[in-house]
Amino acid sequence: xxxxxxxPRYLIKTRGQQVTLSCSPISGHRSVSWYQQTPGQGLQxxxxxxxxxxxxxxxxxxxxxxxxxxxxxxxxxVSTLELGDSALYLCASSLATGTGPSYEQYFGPGTRxxxx
Amino acid sequence: xxxxxxxxxxxSVSEGALVLLRCNYSSSVPPYLFxxxxxxxxxxxxxxxxxxxxxxxxxxxxxxxxxxxxxTSFHLTKPSAHMSDAAEYFCAVTASSGGSYIPxxxxxxxxxxxx
Numbered sequence: 705x706x707x708x709x710x711x712p713r714y715l716i717k718t719r720g721q722q723v724t725l726s727c728s729p730i731s732g733h734r735s736v737s738w739y740q741q742t743p744g745q746g747l748q749x750x751x752x753x754x755x756x757x758x759x760x761x762x763x764x765x766x767x768x769x770x771x772x773x774x775x776x777x778x779x780x781x782v783s784t785l786e787l788g789d790s791a792l793y794l795c796a797s798s799l800a801t802g803t804g805p806s807y808e809q810y811f812g813p814g815t816r817x818x819x820x
Numbered sequence: 821x822x823x824x825x826x827x828x829x830x831x832s833v834s835e836g837a838l839v840l841l842r843c844n845y846s847s848s849v850p851p852y853l854f855x856x857x858x859x860x861x862x863x864x865x866x867x868x869x870x871x872x873x874x875x876x877x878x879x880x881x882x883x884x885x886x887x888x889x890x891x892t893s894f895h896l897t898k899p900s901a902h903m904s905d906a907a908e909y910f911c912a913v914t915a916s917s918g919g920s921y922i923p924x925x926x927x928x929x930x931x932x933x934x935x
Contacts, residue, residue: 708863737923747910747925760922794863808854809923811863 706731708797708812716818722783725815729776729797735759736778737809738770741792750793753778782817790819822847822915826926834934839898841929843885843911846892853894854912855885858928864910870894881905906933 709728717723729736737760738750749762753772770780776797782789796809827842845851852871856864868879875887885896894911911926 739925746927749922749924752922762922796864808866808869809864811856811865813861813863 708795708810710793710795710812710815712815713813714816714818716820717785718820719785719787721785722781723785723817725780725793725795725817727778727780727795727797727812729778729795730810733797733799733810734776735798735807736772736776737796737798738778738780739794739796740764741794741814742790747794750780785819787819790817792816822851822913822924824911824913824924824926826909826911826929828929829927830930830932832932832934833901835903836900839883839896839901839905839931841896841909841911841931843894843896843926844892845894845911845913847913847915849915851913851915853885853887854914854923855879855883855894855896856910856912856925858908858910860907867896867909901931901933903933903935906931 711726735754737752740748750764751758751770752760756772767783772778792814794811794814796811798807798809823846825844833839854869855867857867858864867883868877870877870887878884883898885894887894908928908930910928912923914921914923
């Protein structure tokens with residue numbers, strides 16, 4: 705079974721631009737979560753989508769948004785990029801159907817975003 | 821609210837020595853606990869998880885962890901370190917918060933293995 709894939713793997717953008725990242729979950733997984741990983745803040749939860757609906761949301765500004773399509777693929781968008789948005793953005797998929805906490809997550813390799 | 825503390829941002833061991841990575845959690849309700857490993861330029865991979873079935877949990881690559889409620893700990897151990905174990909290790913907790921289960925990750929511990 706193919707793992708979680710993320711595109712692109714690397715991205716360089718300029719302050720003020722916007723960016724869209726893509727994530728394809730493992731086949732059959734309907735839950736997709738996004739994380740931001742930085743050396744200073746570690747792994748921070750952005751949001752989770754399940755069946756095309758945002759189910760959980762972390763503490764990030766509205767510049768960070770996402771969506772999920774009917775095939776469970778997900779996109780994350782960051783508008784008006786700031787230097788502090790430079791990070792590794794990880795996508796994770798899960799078999800979680802309800803809101804139970806016991807399902808482990810399967811992570812993609814991440815998209816390395818650099819904002820200059 | 822829930823939180824995770826990983827003691828030691830870096831742990832250095834010799835090849836063949838015991839590996840001990842510490843994780844303490846805080847949760848007002850019964851937690852679910854996970855250990856993940858991250859190799860350079862890769863995503864996180866699940867090592868093991870605790871879901872209240874057994875307090876001693878065995879994972880992949882010879883790792884195990886013991887859930888100790890009285891100490892609110894979930895330390896990760898491996899009897900004998902291999903060079904290939906060098907990586908970043910993350911402890912994570914999920915617990916119900918208003919009906920949602922948002923996972924919280926520790927800051928990570930970098931394991932260094934010396935030959």
